Amino acid sequence: MSGLNLNHVTKQFGNFTAVNDVNLSVPDGTFVCLLGPSGCGKTTLMRMIAGLDLPTGGSIQLGGADITQVPTHKRDLGMVFQSLALFPHLTVGENIAYSLRIRGTPKDIQKKRVDELLAMIHLPGFADRSVAKLSGGQRQRVAIARALAISPKLFLLDEPLSALDAKLREAMQVELRQLQQRLGITTIVVTHDQREAMTMADTVVVMNGGEIRQAAAPVDIYRRPADSFVADFIGQTNLLPVAADSAGRASVLGELVEGIALPAGAAKGMLSVRPEDVQLTAPGHGAIAGTVTFIRDLGGAIETFVEAGGTQVIAVSSPRNRPDVSVGQSVGIRLDPATSVVLAR
Amino acid sequence: MRREPPQRLADYGPLFFPAGMLIVFFVVPFATMIAVSVFQREQGGFYTPAFVFDNYARFLSLFFGKVLGFSLFLAIAVAAACVVIGIPFTYLLSRSPRKIQIVWLVALLSILSLSEVMIGFAWSTLFSRTAGITNLFVWLGLMAQAQALTPSFGAVMTAMTYQAFPYTVLVLYPALVRLDPTLTEAARTLGASPVKAFFTVVVPALRNTILATLIMVFIFALGSYLLPQLLGRPQHWTLSVLITDQAIYQSNMPFAAAMAVFLVLVSLALVGLALYAGQQRQAK
């Protein structure tokens, strides 16, 4: 099997399990984002893929070969560190050429490749500059070029854009994705920013507490979250309690809702409804009754906060469909079964 | 806080103390030494003020030239040995658990509390035939017969390196601790083995620190006058030994002073050369 495969990969630091039984298959040429809150084990997992940490359990395969015990320098990968780790004593060109020099590549070929890579990262003519004199975005690009100099099989980036300001970060996300598609290189990026993950990834891997909670395409992660953690972590959502009566009819916040079914045998569950899928109507006629408590007009979107059965429900609408409600007004909430996801409790 | 150029004499106040110390403990003794170096020696007595260069002239002989050469060679060798052993040692130390680091640093600091005399006698015992380490080698079957390892050049080198090693580690340690550990990890992901990463990243990134350490140990070793006498043969005696000999046993202060001045000038020149070379490579 080609691509990258993680089988039951586990890492323990003493009694603490930082990564727990991770299974993941990354086909050649895909872009994967490891996404999760701080401390969930993303960096640890990436360091094991790079060989900088050895797993305490499980195995890692790259291109069909078991690389679990192969030392880092024989793994044929490129990595961009969170701190970038550019060599301060080398120029931009020498930094990029480092992996070629280590392998004894002739000087003229090194120079040709450096020029090629500098053109690729839109910094032509920067070879003789000192890395200390570059801006944040330029340093970022140099680190990427250095990691790609030998055209590795696998490209790893640990929170590569976190040091950049918001505007530059968005631009770099698009650039990185386009670069990856042009080179067709298998890429794994660690991030804690879900927008970043949604922008770049073919597959988003959501982690929490050292475990993978869901691995799927960005749209699927958003539309069909596997559990309430994923639903809550990716974008905004309303998590509403669902109860089923003896006949199996489901009610949300005390109101029967047609078309929603709990798994057979379950009496209780959670319903994840995205704010843009919540419809506000007149009260009654089978709608969930609630009271508007707050309205936030963000210009591009209007958020209406509704209190219903002790739970806060947020509805988002575009200015075109501005709901005709005011604070204190009684409203009805309608849920569309097609866009609501039933989750285990 | 605003910084203004000093206007009144009192504004220079903070400088008085260091300036005073510098004058009392450096400028005055050094000036005295230069003065004495051109004085006339009185046979069997002290010296009389004069302005003669006899002492320097006497120094310009093959014998003293050889001694000076050996002194510089020994100091450079000790500095090189300290740095070659010290960098990997300190690198590994800075990457080891906190507890181990503390134990080693305390042990190294306690070496600093030993005087040169104690270090000298300890090593001469260790290198002796009757009670030395060769007895251990015989017991282990590595050697047929116990033998004396002193006096010898190796014994002088070992003891002087031992004495200067704690200083080496203490100078290198902060720089190595501050060195971003991801630099070597980055080098490894780029295809360098750990050893290659050490030589292509750690050592070059620390170039200035290494140069400073070399100069410090060089000067430190240049002043050593007990260990060469205790552990070496007469041909291993350094200029510092001869200066001590002239000043204390021969009561020839002017000649001792002349040699000391010469030694200071030569070592300053060498240090300047090293710094210049370092800057040239940096500017490259």
Ligand SMILES: Nc1ncnc2c1ncn2[C@@H]1O[C@H](COP(=O)(O)OP(=O)(O)O)[C@@H](O)[C@H]1O
């Ligand atoms: N060398 C280590 N020794 C002990 N615990 C560690 C070590 N490295 C990481 N951890 C712990 O493992 C957990 C996951 O860390 P990490 O992978 O860096 O998280 P993330 O990158 O997702 O923020 C954290 O709780 C961290 O404290």
Ligand SMILES: [Mg+2]
């Ligand atoms: Mg991390």
